[in-house]
Amino acid sequence: MTGVRRLGRAHVVALHRYVGLLMAAFLVVAAATGSVLAFRDELDEWLAPELFVARSAASAPLLDPFVLRARVAQQVAPQGRVDALVLDLRPGRTARFPVAPNPDGAGGFHRLDYDEVFVDPHTGAIQGGRAREAIAFTAQQAVPLLYKVHHSLALPGIWGTLLLGVISLLWTLDCFVGAWLTFPKGQPFLTKWKPAWWVKWRAGAHRATLDLHRAGGLWLWAVLLLFAWSSVMFNLREPVFRPVMGVVFPFDDSWRTVPMRPKPVVAPRLDWPAAHAAARLAMQDMAAEVGFAVDREDRLQLDRRRGVYAYLVHSTVDLRSDAGNTAVLIDADTGAPMGRWLPTGGPTGNTVSNWMGALHMAQVFGRPYQVFVFVLGIAVVVITVTGVMVWQKKRRARILSRARRA
Incomplete structure (x- = not known):
């Protein structure tokens, strides 16, 4: 029986090891970009204030929303059209309008080098525009590009979204596998499990690295699971997230x-x-x-x-x-x-999903939670890198052991 348990645990360890190695590079990229995107709006305005701060004085009167939309539509016509009416106009702040291409009369559509414009709500003048999907290394495109990398690795079509969706699903499953591997083999459970929560800094570099990987995953387990499963929601909503959640919650x-x-x-x-x-x-x-x-x-x-x-x-x-x-x-x-x-x-399913999305994107609880998400992204990078370091150390030991036996 003990041999069977050891064999089963060995298979789970191998599963955790190779799934972790498969995810490592993707998790580092997603966590690092997500850490920065916790301050997405602040970073965007800092890099490109000309898009967000109106040129007119905040004391100037605001245009009627219908008049404003009409003026913007005139400026982007005939190549583009404006299919939005911005109702929340704020003094001194630009209004953001999406722009879509119009038919070109030859069976296609006009080509636009932007898909959103930023408009002075006091005058209706367009202050700038950008294409959210464009890959360009400029101050105005930095945050959209960072988000594109975070969400889909900036790959064309749906392939990046699907790839990161699969990685997120593996991450979700690996959260349970990793937690199970920290469980002690004997009794009493809590007494033997307690050391897994702490890092033995004085026990050598390898042991400290192993403890940091294991303890970091335990202390942040619930949050890591939340971010992993919410990533599945963003990238694989219809094929995976919605059917699974629909079993438990009404939508x-x-x-x-x-x-x-x-x-x-x-x-x-x-x-x-x-x-x-x-x-x-x-x-x-x-x-x-x-x-x-x-x-x-x-x-x-x-x-x-x-x-x-x-x-x-x-x-x-x-x-x-x-x-x-x-x-x-x-x-x-x-x-x-x-x-x-x-x-x-x-319905409960919608509420739970919306809370997951808001927590994932740091849209609730103000600045303290933004800082928490920023630090969490760094922690995910550390947990991932230490996992790779542990694997490298054990791999070298196995290679050396086989060489000695030979």
Whole structure:
């Protein structure tokens, strides 16, 4: 029986070792970039203040949101179009508008070197633009590029996203394998398990490295599991995360399940003022049903492929303080409600998922939690590197042992 247990443990050790080696380089890249991205907004503005600070004085009057959108649309036409209405205008701060290419009349689309513009809300003048998916080593592109590397290794298409999704899934499973390997073989359990939580600094470099790898993983186990599984949510939501979580929690999928139309909507029956009014009514009905209050409006966006307007507000059920994520979808032709998105207060599955996403991206609990996520990224790098160092040390010992026997 003891031999069987040893054999089983040996297989688990091998699994942990080789899965860890497979993940090592990817985890180092993801953890290092994620550590910096904890301060994503602050870093972006520091590197490219011309995109975020309006040229007009903060005391100048703000334009009406409909007038502002119209002015931006005129400036990007005819090659581009603006399918968003920014409602949360702030004095002295630019408004960010997504820009999509228009058809070129020859069966294709115009080529734009940007997909978002930053606009002075006091005058409507475009201060700058950038392509979020572009790979360029400039101050304005630094943070989008860093995010692209973190999310998909900056690989083309969906391959980087899928690759990191698989790595995240392996990381999730390895969290349980690594924790099991720290369990003691004998009794009493807690007494024998206690040394695994501490680092014996005076026991030599190799032992300290092993202890640091093991103890670091134990102390941060719950947080590491959270970040690993939330990474699966971001990269493998439909094939893995949603089916697994759906076994335990109920979900409202109305936000994601509105079907594509046969052809994109070119001229919806509801123009921007009419869509805004209809969306407000739909939001009021949802607020009364769920029991929340709207603090401020955020934006209204047109999804031409699905033929819906998305209306986002900041409400008392939001997790983030800087942006609104409470949302409704309305039909672009009739104004009928088509879907909803509740950060909290809705089905448990949605609430749990939204909390996981907000914790992963350091969007809650203010600056102290941002610092924690920054330090956590460094800790993941240390745990990963020490694991590789332990493997190298044992590999050398095995090679030397075989050489001596030979």
